[in-house]
Structure formats: C-alpha cells, structure tokens
Amino acid sequence: MTGWADHLIVLPILLPLVGAALMLLFDERRHMLKVMTSLATVAGLVLVSFLLLRGAAATGFGGEPATRAYLVGNWPAPYGIVFVIDWLSALMLMLTNTLGFATLLYSVARWDRAGPRFHALFLLQLMGLNGAFLTGDIFNLFVFFEILLAASYGLLLQGSGRVRVKAGLHYVSINTAASLLFLIGAGLIYGTTGTLNMADLATSIATIRGSDLSLVQSGMAILGIAFLIKAGMWPLGFWLPKTYAAAVPPVAALFAVLSKVGIYALLRVYLLLFGGGEGWTANFGEEWLLFGGMATIAFGTIGVLASRTLSGVAGNSILISSGTLLAAIGAGQGAVLGGVLFYLVSSTLGISAFYLLIELVERQDARPAAVPMREPVFDDEYPGVLDEDEEDQVGIVIPATIAILGGGFAFCALLLSGLPPLSGFIAKFAIIHGLIGLEQEIAPSIWWLTGLIIASGLATLIATTRAGINLIWTPSDRPQPVLRLTEAAPIGLLLAICLGLMIFAGPAMRYMERTGLSLDNRHGYIQSVLATPRATGGPTP
C-alpha cells in the first residue's frame, strides 16, 4: 500500500464537495474568485481522472486485473461501501470531467451569471456524477443519483422564466417518481437477497429459488425502469428533448452526460449480475432492451426530422444515441461492447459540442432574447444578470466568426450522423460489425436494428443540413456578433477530442474492447471487490 496514491480514488468525490463548500462561504459578488475556484477544482478533477485512467490502462494492459476496490471507512466488503475503479469507471470519469471542464469554461463568458450559485451547483453536479460512476453498492448509487439530480434541478432552473420553470416542474416530478421506483427496486433486492453490494449480489443472485425468485426478478426489472427513465428509452423519454432544450446552453451540454449515467448503470448492474449465462440470470430482459432501444431510435429519428428548432434536433439526437446504445447492449451479448463504448464517448462529446454551438449560431440569427435584467432574489447581494452592453469583454475576440462557426457546425453534423471519416462513423461501424459478425444466422431483429442505425444517421444529416443552410449559408447583412475565445475554445476542445478519437482510433478501440472483455469477466470484478484487504497499521478499535 503506497499511501497517497491509494486514496486518489476518493478525490473525484471529495474535490468538488470541498470546492462547493468553500465557495458558499464567499459572497456572490466575488465572481472572479468563484470562477477561479471552480476552474481550479475541475482542472484538478481532470488531472485525477487522467491519473486513474492511466493507472487502470497500465495495469490492465500489463496483464494484471485492472479492477481496484477502495473500502470506505475500512469496513470490509460486503458490509461496507466500496468504490471500484476499473476500465469502465475510469473511462466514464475521464469523459465526465473533461466535459465538465469544457462546459465550465464556456459558461464563464456570460451564462454563469444567469442565476445564483451556478458554480457551486456545477461542482456538486460533477460530484454526483463521479460518485455514481465509482460506487459499487446499489443504495450508494441511489444516493449519488439523488445528488446529481438535485444539482441538475438547480442548474436547470438557472435563469428562470416561464418555459424553463415549466420544464423544471416536469423534470423534477418525473425524476422524483423515478427515484421512488429506484427505491422500490433496491428494497426488493435487499429483502430477497440480503445484500446491496453489487459484487456480493452477483455471487448470490443465481441461486435464488422459489417465491423469492419472482420478487428478485421484479426488483431488478423495477430498478431497470428507473435507469431507463434516465436514459430516455422510448415510452419513458418524452420529457428529454423539451427539458434539455429549456436549459441554459452550458447546462444542456453537461446534461448530455446525464442520460449516459442511466446507460452506465445498466451496463454495470446488468452485465455484472446477468452476464453469467446460468439459469434464469442468462441475459435477463435483453429483448426489452433490444426492442425498446429500436423504438427509441425510431422515435428519435422522427423527432429529429420534425424539430423546428436546433435544440430539438440535439435533444432527439440524445434519444437516438441512447436508443442505439440500449439496442446494441440488448442484441450484442458482449461482442459489441467495444463499439458501444466508443459510440458512447463519441456521441456524448459531439452532442455537447452541438449544444454549445447552437447557442452561438442562433445568437447571430436574431438579436437574442437576452437574459433580462432581474431583481436579485437573495439577500447576499447577488448582482443579477448584467446587461450585455455593460459587461466587460471577457477574453479575446475572434475574427471570421461565421467561418469558424460554420466549420464547427459542419464537423458536428458529420459527427452526429456518423459519416466517415469522423469518430461517429467508426463507432457505428464497430457496432454494426459486431452485430452482424455475431453468428451464422442473423436474426431479423438485427437487420432491423442495423437499418434503424443507418436511417437515424440519415435523418440527423438531413435535419442538420437544413438548419445549417438556414442559419449559416444564407447571407445576412447583420453585423457579425462577438465570438469570445472562452466560448470558442471549449467547443474546439471537445471537437479536437473527437478528432483525436478518429486519428487514434486504434488505441482507443483497443481500450474499449479491453473494457468490454473486462465487463464480461465478472469473476475478476467480484474477486477484486470481495477480497480487498482492509488497511492495516494505525490504531485498531
């Protein structure tokens, strides 16, 4: 045990918590101080996730198991809560924190003053996300889900206004109901198996018999529904496009990763518990995932074509990507997991960049309904939103705005539709290759799924091209708006990462496939978690 490095795994949760707590001590008027604190915290988060990712990749490619468990409070598993870092968690942490850094940078230009306590809520949101990806206990997953949901309610309502508050009302109600479903599922699982630790559950769930069997199956199904509401599967995802469209742009970009938390939870819980292939646990519920995913892709495709606003296109693209992931997980049984993870990373980054771009592109289309001057709500001298003419220019101004925006928009459109040579194409190709290469006779549902994946790309292409022609190609004699470096740089960062995914597709794909293999290797995970030794040295009670 080497001391400090072992506790690195808790930092993604502790850093933002301490950062947010510190920030609440300062008055709202000290805006630059808060900006610096949150930027420093999130930069630290990116560094920590990079170290964790590098550690997982180094040990894993070196031949040893990459899964490491951390006993919180030194209580032995399965009685205590464990944080587990393995290939998948490290990947999701890196994705989330990078996205958080980019959107935070974007928000510094003007959107973080849309409402009070933006930075504290942002940090707490990242804390909830990081914790959800790290935890190895179902009820702890519920708690971190609630943390990230509570922060997201606050972030969604930033800026207020009729549309936003109505969307917020719907969002809060639906997610509270989903949390109650989560609780019912967790309760049923505990009542029948006696444990909530995921690794321990994996060892004991296959041996459930008798009347307990239907109870535990119901519990897992209800738990799955709670995850699928977050992911936006077809009959449960109607709230998603409108809600994300109502959010302030940097918040909407961060919300792109919220839908992936549901997919991650499904991957973790279901592959761990139901990948065994013995008895009733063999591929439990996979037809639901397959057909639900296909319905989601179809619904998203129609939605993308029917949207009259770009934010509607982006929201329905999230539905398409969720549906593709769900259906591929349901159909693939492990062979497709490499492509699924590649697609998850590529589509999340693309959609976030798209949300950020939309705001910039539409800003020059018409004089924006600027965030209006509003009376301060709280007594601690929250200054309210500054009028656009009065605020000092933050950062450097970039010339040739239209060219840059147009280029970025075209890049995003190619990325989202999955056209070559960008990473979106590589991801879809990997998924379809995995699906068709599965066995000798291919089921008709697989052909339908392949067709839907390709059709959704076509629909996204049509919708984005139509919008791009309207907004960017049509010449307009309005003066070019100001494009600040701090707004353009994050979009550039996200798109550069996607470009990197394309150029370094070989190593990236190798990592994703290795992750898929490790998710199939349930025993490695269970072994690492249950056999982690307690820390020795120091006073024992």
Place this chain on the structure above:
Amino acid sequence: MEIVLALGIGVLTGSGVWLILRPRTFQVIIGLSLISYAVNLFVYAMGRLRVDAPALVGKGAPDPAHYADPLPQALVLTAIVISFAMTALLLVVLLASRGLTGTDHVDGEEPE
C-alpha cells in the same frame, strides 16, 4: 399484522399514482408525498416485521436473534431525508410556476 401493512402500502401507492396523473401541481406534489410514504414503509418492511426487537445493540455480545435488521431502517432514514428535500424544492418550483404563468395547471396553461 402483515395484511394491514400491505393494504396500507397498497392504498397509499394507488392514491399516489392517481394523484400524480392529475393536472394540478398541488395534486402532483401530494401524490408524490403519498408514494414516498408508501415506499418508505415498504423498504422498512423489507427488514421483516417483528415486534419488540430493537435495532440498536447495547454492550456485550449480542444475540442477533433478539434484534431487528438495522440496515433497512438506515435506508429508510436516508430516503426520507432525500424525499423531503425534493418535496421542498418541488414546492418552490410550484410557487414559481404559479407566479410566472398565473395558473396552477401542470402544463402552465389551461387546456382550451
């Protein structure tokens, strides 16, 4: 005793689900509260219903047979705290919506 608890949970859940689907925001909030009562009772009942069995252990080597399972009770405490915070937030959003739209309809406008 079990039948009373089961009926109670069932009635609370049923009423809550009916209320959630109503068009007025206050009904939605009461519905969510009723469902959260039901869910909390349900999770508590997962520790098996026993009379005269405390959850806390005193000094000395305890005989587990005399004590109730404390884990579901801890889960319920956490769940109660989380749901009451969410209910408070939802109430604030209800008030904001009432102020901004002038109506308490969930969709922000009366149906035509």
